[in-house]
Amino acid sequence: MNICVFLSAADLDERYTGPAREFAELLGKGGHTLVWGGSESGLMKVVADGVQAAGGRLVGVSVDFLAASARKDADEMVIARDLAERKALLLAKADAVAILVGGTGTLDEATEILELKKHGKTTKPVVLLNTAGFYDGLKTQFRRMEEEGFLPVPLADLVFFAEDAETALAHLVESVGA
Template sequence: MTSICVYCGSNAGKDPIYAQAARDTGRFLGESGCRLVYGGGRVGLMGVVADAAIEAGGQVTGIIPDFLHVREVAHGGVQDLQIVSSMHERKQLMADASDAFVALPGGIGTMEELFEIWTWAQLGRHKKPVGLLNINGYFDGLLEFLDNMTDEGFLMGKHRKMLLEASRIEDLIDGFESFTYPGVIASLERDQT
């Protein structure tokens, strides 16, 4: 893998452990020669992960919509800062530029990006791994909800397993390296035969 997309909060959260995880993630990607692709911001965990990747000598691509760039939220130190016209264009370019996707703690924007990219995989729009960096149990409630969704028959087990989870970026990347795409949702499988 040469390029990892990181979704994370535009706030730092209450516990400093989240910023430390973002710092560790950026540093790991930078030191391993893996390009960071992210939302282009300089604030919150987004700024922390980008700063750490840059400080570690890594390449960083930031993709930010013009309405956020105008508000001076864009990170000025990013080597490849792309300004786009919409959130939709941002997400598509981030997806196209990445070999895998990591969600760190964040708010509804992070959740929206995570669920959209995971849905795209379920529908066969890409076959790339998607994972959560579950810092301090941040995603435990979400994981429990997803398990219930699976138990109730709204999410196929193979697609629930497709969302990888670890508490350290190194372990999540190891999981990405051994990831095998499980296939599309059953109704699409029938349509393809």
């Protein structure tokens, strides 16, 4: 299965790198392909290293202005002309999506896939790995959106919140049937 992972390219501490590394190792050992932003820095590097070390494939989609920091030894690397094309290519190459900790770029990617699901433009499963409670506030906001009628479909149909790597991957595998 090709799993797109949206996450930070920032260098983060062990409370975030540990669970990301665990998720990466599970991906690789499961024979899955990592589809990611292609960066050779921060949490993106941690996950790519973990997937590769565990025997998984790497498919990166970088963007023109970040191409210099793209991973050189990926199995496949595509350079998009802008961020919109990058997101479209990442999603096109994936069977499922996992969202790990990240900043505004990760949040942008997450909300785009959820908006596509809301409008029936994709049925790909999406899991949000809530490492160290990082997305507790977002979960609360999504629940409020659902309760107050801002979501035309149940929140559970848009995203699955997982508290650990094993649960996150199990949900994706079960949802895709891989």
